[in-house]
Amino acid sequence: AQTVTQSQPEMSVQEAETVTLSCTYDTSESDYYLFWYKQPPSRQMILVIRQEAYKQQNATENRFSVNFQKAAKSFSLKISDSQLGDAAMYFCAYPQGGSEKLVFGKGTKLTVNP
């Protein structure tokens, strides 16, 4: 079965510090995409960052970056200079079987302490 695993149900970080959220996945595909979505208390899921598997360079979006290890099937999210507004649930996602059926991990609740 193709799955997405987030092993950290909860994480906390001090404001302005850096935190890394982990994600592993299982696939037999060679070319695919990976996503991190953020869900604040408003429930609105928002795309944070995406990674194309055939690209070796890690994706970066401002304070957000990924550490993509294709061989290890690992896709971690690093948040630098954490801000109070970063507090949310973070979900790792993967289009299963090369289709558009997005499969999500169980999420990591991030708390940012002032």
Added chain:
Amino acid sequence: GAGVSQSPSNKVTEKGKDVELRCDPISGHTALYWYRQSLGQGLEFLIYFQGNSAPDKSGLPSDRFSAERTGGSVSTLTIQRTQQEDSAVYLCASSFWDPGTEAFFGQGTRLTVV
């Protein structure tokens, strides 16, 4: 509208009643997804549409759940004879038909079965 719209935002229903949840995707998006999110949990895939057809209905929890999409646009998720375990947030998302494209989410419908 500019985003994915779901209605109602909240729905309280009595056990045994039928409910209909509506999703208006972003215009032009050919893919549409339904997910269920129980309290504090990840997103459980229910069904997705490619145009008006549903290639994968494997996530529907039981035959009490059904969904349709008409005109390649609006989708309705129907739950018949609701049970208390159906209580959850139902999220809809839409995207272009491309594995790497971003899925845009609505704010969800919170269903409470009493």
